[in-house]
Each structure stands twice: as structure tokens, then as C-alpha cells.
Amino acid sequence: QTYRAAYILLNTDEGDYSRKVTNERICEVLRIGMRTIDRVKKRFVEEGFEATLERRPSQRVYERKVDGDVEAKLVALCCSAPPEGYARWSLRLLADKMVEWEYIDKISHVTVGKV
Known part of the structure; x- marks a missing residue:
């Protein structure tokens, strides 16, 4: 997921020294949907670069089934x-x-x- 997020961010950059890559092309290369690209971009804007590349800790609480x-x-x-x-x-x-x-x-x- 880190690689995927980094690839998305690098290829959606519209700076002077980067080539413009379409979201459709990113979808083809990574075999992902447009929603994934939108989520990565949104997380980058809202939480920053480091947070986008790191995995969120699971919020799920697992109940021990075997005592x-x-x-x-x-x-x-x-x-x-x-x-x-x-x-x-x-x-x-x-x-x-x-x-x-x-x-x-x-x-x-x-x-x-x-x-």
C-alpha cells in the first residue's frame, strides 16, 4: 500500500519537472479503481504526506475465542x-x-x- 500511495502521489504531481499522467493510466498500471486514487489524494490533502504513506492502525478489537x-x-x-x-x-x-x-x-x- 505504501508503494501504491507513493506511485499515485508522484504521478499526480503537476509540478514543473513532472510529466502529466492521467488517472486512467495510473488505474491501468496499478490495476486499481478511480476511488482509490481519490482516497489517496484526499488523505494527502487532509493528513499530509507521511500519514498517506503509513498504514493506519486497525481500530478493530478482536475478541479472544479460545480461553x-x-x-x-x-x-x-x-x-x-x-x-x-x-x-x-x-x-x-x-x-x-x-x-x-x-x-x-x-x-x-x-x-x-x-x-
Whole structure:
């Protein structure tokens, strides 16, 4: 995103020593929409050069889905023998068993892998 914003700002500059590049050409080169160019220009005007090149910190608050109790149950499940017909535990199989045994309402294999 930093590269994209810098490219947009450099190519939309209308100074004496710069070539005029159309917004359409920038869209073609970067494979972006006109709204992206407008947002970068607006942020540059309102917040300045440095702010335009830096990523904004996420405002989203992530709620922890797996607490210590669920994590302990997951570890115990991992250490147990896999179900009949399976040679080993997979992340999806662990996630399915955690829900089946009602240790947690829902959990993805990705979350299981992170634990």
C-alpha cells in the first residue's frame, strides 16, 4: 500500500519537472479503481504526506475465542489417540471434535492451528 500511495502521489504531481499522467493510466498500471486514487489524494490533502504513506492502525478489537480452559481441552485432545480410521489428528478433525463434544460453540481449523 505504501508503494501504491507513493506511485499515485508522484504521478499526480503537476509540478514543473513532472510529466502529466492521467488517472486512467495510473488505474491501468496499478490495476486499481478511480476511488482509490481519490482516497489517496484526499488523505494527502487532509493528513499530509507521511500519514498517506503509513498504514493506519486497525481500530478493530478482536475478541479472544479460545480461553485457557478450551485451550487445555484442545491440547488434551491432541495428545489423545485419533479416532478410529485416522492415523493422526488433522486441524479440521480437531475442530470438528471440539464442537461435537461441546467444548466450544464453533471453532475453525485455522484457530485450532494458532493455538
